[in-house]
Amino acid sequence: MVTLLITIALVGSNMDTILKQGIVFQVRSEITENPAIAESFSSVEEFENFIQSQIDQRIKVLGLGEPWYSPQRIGLTMYKILLLDFGHATFLTSDSGSSDVKDIIFEKLPRTILLFTTATIIISVIGVFLGALSGSKVGSIIDRITSSFAIISSSFPVWWIGMLMIFLFAFVYQIFPARATPDIPSSDPGYIGALLYHMTLPLITIVMIGFGSWAYLVRNFMVGIMQEDFIMAKKTIGINQKKIIYIHALKNAAPPIVTILALSLSGSLGGAIITEAVFDWPGMGRLYFEAITVMDLPVIIGATYILTVFFLVSILIADLLYGYFDPRMRTG
Amino acid sequence: MSSVTPLEIKQEFLKSKIGITGIVILAILVLTSIIAIITIPVETFQEWNNPGNWISYPKIAVPVWINIFMAEKIPEHRILESPSIQINSQGTISLTSHQFGLNFDYDDFPNDFIYEFTSEYSGSPLLQMSVIRPDGIKLELLSTSLPFSDSKTIHSDRIFSTDEVIKKNLSLQSEIFGFNLHRLSVEDIVFSKIQRNEPLKGNYIFLIDLYGVNSENHIPESKLIIGGKAFGIMGTDEIRRDLTIGLLWGTPLALFIGLVVAIASVVMGLLYGVYAGFKGKKTDEIMMRFNDVIYALPALPFLIILSVTISNSIFVMVGFLMIFGWVGIAKVARSMSLQIKTRGYVDAATMMGQKNSKIILKHILPQLLPYAFASIAISVPAAITTEAGLSFLGLGDPSFPTWGQILHDANTFGAAARGLWWWIIPPGVMIAVTGLAFVFIGNALDAIVNPKLKR
Numbered sequence: 001m002v003t004l005l006i007t008i009a010l011v012g013s014n015m016d017t018i019l020k021q022g023i024v025f026q027v028r029s030e031i032t033e034n035p036a037i038a039e040s041f042s043s044v045e046e047f048e049n050f051i052q053s054q055i056d057q058r059i060k061v062l063g064l065g066e067p068w069y070s071p072q073r074i075g076l077t078m079y080k081i082l083l084l085d086f087g088h089a090t091f092l093t094s095d096s097g098s099s100d101v102k103d104i105i106f107e108k109l110p111r112t113i114l115l116f117t118t119a120t121i122i123i124s125v126i127g128v129f130l131g132a133l134s135g136s137k138v139g140s141i142i143d144r145i146t147s148s149f150a151i152i153s154s155s156f157p158v159w160w161i162g163m164l165m166i167f168l169f170a171f172v173y174q175i176f177p178a179r180a181t182p183d184i185p186s187s188d189p190g191y192i193g194a195l196l197y198h199m200t201l202p203l204i205t206i207v208m209i210g211f212g213s214w215a216y217l218v219r220n221f222m223v224g225i226m227q228e229d230f231i232m233a234k235k236t237i238g239i240n241q242k243k244i245i246y247i248h249a250l251k252n253a254a255p256p257i258v259t260i261l262a263l264s265l266s267g268s269l270g271g272a273i274i275t276e277a278v279f280d281w282p283g284m285g286r287l288y289f290e291a292i293t294v295m296d297l298p299v300i301i302g303a304t305y306i307l308t309v310f311f312l313v314s315i316l317i318a319d320l321l322y323g324y325f326d327p328r329m330r331t332g
Numbered sequence: 333m334s335s336v337t338p339l340e341i342k343q344e345f346l347k348s349k350i351g352i353t354g355i356v357i358l359a360i361l362v363l364t365s366i367i368a369i370i371t372i373p374v375e376t377f378q379e380w381n382n383p384g385n386w387i388s389y390p391k392i393a394v395p396v397w398i399n400i401f402m403a404e405k406i407p408e409h410r411i412l413e414s415p416s417i418q419i420n421s422q423g424t425i426s427l428t429s430h431q432f433g434l435n436f437d438y439d440d441f442p443n444d445f446i447y448e449f450t451s452e453y454s455g456s457p458l459l460q461m462s463v464i465r466p467d468g469i470k471l472e473l474l475s476t477s478l479p480f481s482d483s484k485t486i487h488s489d490r491i492f493s494t495d496e497v498i499k500k501n502l503s504l505q506s507e508i509f510g511f512n513l514h515r516l517s518v519e520d521i522v523f524s525k526i527q528r529n530e531p532l533k534g535n536y537i538f539l540i541d542l543y544g545v546n547s548e549n550h551i552p553e554s555k556l557i558i559g560g561k562a563f564g565i566m567g568t569d570e571i572r573r574d575l576t577i578g579l580l581w582g583t584p585l586a587l588f589i590g591l592v593v594a595i596a597s598v599v600m601g602l603l604y605g606v607y608a609g610f611k612g613k614k615t616d617e618i619m620m621r622f623n624d625v626i627y628a629l630p631a632l633p634f635l636i637i638l639s640v641t642i643s644n645s646i647f648v649m650v651g652f653l654m655i656f657g658w659v660g661i662a663k664v665a666r667s668m669s670l671q672i673k674t675r676g677y678v679d680a681a682t683m684m685g686q687k688n689s690k691i692i693l694k695h696i697l698p699q700l701l702p703y704a705f706a707s708i709a710i711s712v713p714a715a716i717t718t719e720a721g722l723s724f725l726g727l728g729d730p731s732f733p734t735w736g737q738i739l740h741d742a743n744t745f746g747a748a749a750r751g752l753w754w755w756i757i758p759p760g761v762m763i764a765v766t767g768l769a770f771v772f773i774g775n776a777l778d779a780i781v782n783p784k785l786k787r
Contacts, residue, residue, distance in 0.1 A: 151775060155713045155767030157720055160739065160760035166748035167756060273632055274721045278743065289725060292636050304633065 101302040104287065109306070112283035114195075116272070117265060119203055123210040124261050128250070130211065131218025136226055136245045143219070150216030158209045162278040165205050176201040202279040206272070217260065221253040228252070255326040262318035263311075341702060344780045351776025354709075357769035365584035377581045380733045386572040388555070390443065393563035395754050404439035407531075409560035415540070424546050432538040432556045436466075441520045441531055443559035447491040447540065450553035456480040457544040461491065461498075463522055466534025471505060471522060473498050488553075493518045519559075567754040570745045575738065579758055582735040585646075586716050586766050589734075592650050593715035594708045597657030602704055604658065605665025606696055610673055610688070616666070623662055631656040635718070639727045646729040649722065653715050661707055665700060672696050702781040709774030713767030720763050735759040 134143035169176045177198055225231065226249060234244050276285035284303060291299035345351045379385035390409040399405050415430035436442075447461065461474040474497055478487055498518050506513045510527045525532045538556055542549050566575035608619035638652045672678060673696070681691050722728060723736025724743070738759045742748070747755040 151771055152764075152768065155717070155771050156764045157717045157724075157760065159721065159724060160756075160763065163739070163743065163748045163756050164760070167751065167753060170749055171751040273636070274724055277725060288633055289636065292633070292640050300637070307633075 101298045104299060105284070105302055105306055108282065108284050108287045111195075111281065112276075112285065115199055115202055115281060115283060116206070119206040119210065120261075120264055122203075122207050123214055124257075124264070126207070126211040127214025128218050128257065130215040132222055132245050132250055132253075134215065135219040135222025136241075136249070138223055138226075146212070146215045146219060150212035153209050153212040156209060157274075158206065158272060159274040159278045161209055162202065162205045162275060165201055166278070169201060199281075202275065202281055205279075206275065218253065218257060221256060222249060225249050225252050251325070255322045258321045258325060259318040262314040262321065265314060341777070341780055345776055348776040348779065350772045354769045354772025354774075354776065357765060358773065361583055361587060361766060361769060364580065365587060368580035368583060372577055372580060376577060377733075378731060380573065380578065381730055383571050386568075386574070388446075388448070388557050389568050389572040389574055390559050390561065390563050391568065391572050392570055392752055392755075393561055393568045395565055395567040396562045397565065399438075399562060405437065406562045407436075407438040407440050407442045407558075407560040409563035410434065410558040412538075412556040412558070413554075415554055415556070426544050426548060428542040428544075428549050428551060430540040430542075430551060430554050432540075434536045434538065434556075434558060435534075436523060436531070436536055437533050438560075439531060440561065441523050443561060444493045444517075444519055445538075445559060446493065446557040447538075448489075448553070448555040448557065449491075449540070449551050450486060450488040451478065451542065451549065451551045452484065452486050453478065453542070453544060453549040454481060454484045455545060457542050457549050460539075460541040460543070462539045462541075464537040464539065465522075466532060466536065467526065469508060469526075471508075472501055473518075473522075474501060493522075566758055569738075569741060569747075569752075569755050571741075575755065575758065578733060578738050579735070579762060582733070582738070582759065582762060583766075585732055585734050586719075586763070589646070589650060589653075589719050590712035590716040590766070590770065593653045593657055593719075594711040596650075597654045597711060598661055598704050598708045600654065601658035601661030601707075602665045602697065602700060605662035605667075606669040606692055606700065608662070609666035609669030610692055610696060612670075612673075620663075620666065623659055626655070627659045627663075632718070632721070635722060636725065636727060639722060644727055644729055646732045649719065649729065653718060657711055657715065661711075664703070664707075668700055668703065669696050672699050702777065706774055706777035706781050709770045709777060712770035712774075716763060716767055735763050 130142075130146055134140070134146040137143055222245075231244060231249060234248060235241075239248075273285040273289050275281070276283050277289060280286070284307075287299065288303050290296075291303065376385075388411060393409055394406060396408055399408070412432045412434065415432045418427075418429045418431070420427040420429070451457075451459075456477050456479070458475060458477050460472070462470055462472045464470045474491060474495065476497070478489075481487075494517070502518060502521050503513055508526060509521070509524070511529055513521055516524075516529065520529065523531050523536075540551070540554065542551060564574050564576045566579055568574055604619065604623070608616045608623075611619075635652055635656070639649060642648065678691060678695055681695055719728075720734065720736030720739070723734050724740045726740050726744075728734060728737045728740070730737075736759075739756065742752070742755045742759075745752075745755075
């Protein structure tokens with residue numbers, strides 16, 4: 001909610017100016033198209049007055065007479081948003097040509113889920129196993145490689161690696177296409193295949209950059225847990241090392257990991273705006289960026305709202321899961 | 333936490349290899365920025381987005397050092413500015429002659445050549461351009477008269493190798509060559525062997541002769557540009573900009589952005605968190621809820637909205653980055669100050685009636701300093717990459733081009749798909765190296781401050 005309010009506050013005033021200018025332009029063009037109206041006035045002043053009154057009338061009808069921060073307008077906007085009625089986009093349209101914000105968002109969302117959520121899941125699976133492995137053998141070669149990879153990959157911007165990947169795989173070895181948007185229409189039966197094929201390069205890039213820090217995180221949790229007494233006890237009893245790591249230790253490391261996983265999953269819905277820009281992936285991130293650059297307020301608000309809702313829901317889920325994995329939390 | 337003294341930190345730090353590496357990289361970067369600020373005037377840098385300033389540079393030229401690894405040498409872009417000048421007078425005719433020597437030692441023809449001059453004359457002098465090739469053949473390129481003027485005038489002009497007249501003059505001398513000159517461009521003929529159309533290596537001399545009658549003529553500015561395909565240490569981009577300048581100047585900018593954002597947000601976060609933790613109760617609750625609200629804001633979309641709606645000036649951007657930087661630090665600082673608060677000496681200080689501000693500044697904050705330094709070092713790379721990301725989206729400050737903006741331009745011109753590696757790799761490597769330096773330092777400090785991670 002606060003996020004939404006701030007967004008509206010930031011873009012509201014600009015939006016009003018744009019809308020008002022749009023009305024002025026509309027009125028003027030209507031009159032120039034219709035010379036009969038202009039001829040019916042005797043003086044220029046009278047003519048200008050007429051135009052002004054027309055403009056004022058329209059502004060009032062659209063409710064733009066009051067400033068954007070008046071409680072009525074914000075209240076109305078918030079109410080509409082709650083009902084998922086985002087109105088119509090001013091500039092952007094969906095691929096099928098609809099300018100309804102809901103249509104646009106629900107067209108882009110699946111693509112982002114396909115790319116970023118898949119990537120996040122792959123990253124977390126690789127990260128958890130690698131992290132568990134290196135966390136259980138502190139100081140081993142795997143541990144060192146994972147740690148240094150995490151440190152190094154964290155300081156590389158993902159989008160730069162993306163550019164390098166495009167250079168390498170689209171220019172030097174022409175395996176994957178440089179643009180991630182498939183060029184065949186979505187009705188074509190081969191569309192899904194083409195989409196998956198175009199998805200490979202961004203997917204590899206995101207996974208490559210992402211799993212290092214995940215592994216490092218999991219490793220740090222594991223290092224702490226592997227020194228706990230109950231692990232020692234299990235070791236002395238003679239339980240299989242692998243079993244200890246993957247069942248007992250990992251279950252204890254689970255609560256923070258699950259929280260982070262839930263947050264990063266919902267965060268992935270926003271799509272990395274920049275990554276999508278590099279690969280030209282037609283998802284939420286690019287939608288967001290396009291909307292902001294042309295100041296398409298309904299789209300910005302709609303996208304922000306959906307993302308915030310997902311964010312809050314995933315925090316809730318994470319909290320519930322936390323309670324499931326760590327019973328101590330339930331009473332707290 | 334309290335057991336670590338500054339001296340210990342220093343000793344431990346000097347022991348850690350990673351920390352030393354970080355410091356060394358940082359020192360090199362600082363040195364680079366000092367060199368950049370001293371050697372490259374700010375004016376050149378501010379002309380970065382003005383294409384007119386870069387007209388005499390080649391388009392998308394590869395770095396010069398690539399020739400070391402190439403069997404076939406790529407022609408370098410040469411700007412010859414100091415010709416040897418001879419002035420002869422015979423009776424009424426005076427001759428001003430400029431000679432440009434060029435050692436051409438490459439396996440490909442140059443792109444073009446341009447002669448840029450400003451001459452001071454009266455009357456209508458004759459300008460002749462010819463070239464003496466390594467094999468002794470002299471080719472007449474152009475002879476033209478400068479516009480007539482009664483009094484002394486100053487005339488500036490450029491002679492391009494694409495000039496039709498030069499082509500025509502060369503085809504008049506076509507009997508020298510053993511192949512058909514038709515369809516070949518001027519530079520392909522001038523720099524060609526006689527029998528086959530292959531580059532001829534050796535010393536070329538370009539002659540510019542200015543004949544005047546009854547007057548003294550000068551060419552105060554005279555410049556011959558041999559348009560090559562390789563230029564400078566870092567090459568050039570699509571708009572003929574010298575990437576070396578952009579990369580060099582990017583260093584102080586990135587360091588400035590990173591350090592200012594990191595220091596400011598850590599200081600903000602520390603004060604906020606410590607105050608909240610120290611006060612406790614309602615104040616703590618309210619302050620932490622406010623913290624949560626900012627924490628829940630999606631940072632990048634908001635940064636984009638802010639830079640689009642308010643301003644994309646680099647200084648305002650630094651401010652925006654700070655808004656999102658202090659939140660995490662405030663949380664940690666609060667929990668740390670909650671711990672310290674329970675210590676005996678803080679209680680004693682409160683008992684003695686010391687002011688809150690004094691307790692915070694004198695007794696709590698110093699305990700957090702090691703942590704603060706570690707988090708400054710760790711948050712620098714984030715600030716640099718975020719700024720680079722924003723610039724990459726085209727939202728950066730155009731008057732201060734950063735590495736991110738170089739990459740933005742590279743992306744808009746499709747450098748990756750066209751294989752212009754020298755436009756993509758260096759800026760990214762610089763971002764990564766700068767980030768790495770701070771990450772190394774931060775990690776080394778972190779290991780000392782949090783002994784738990786040391787194992």
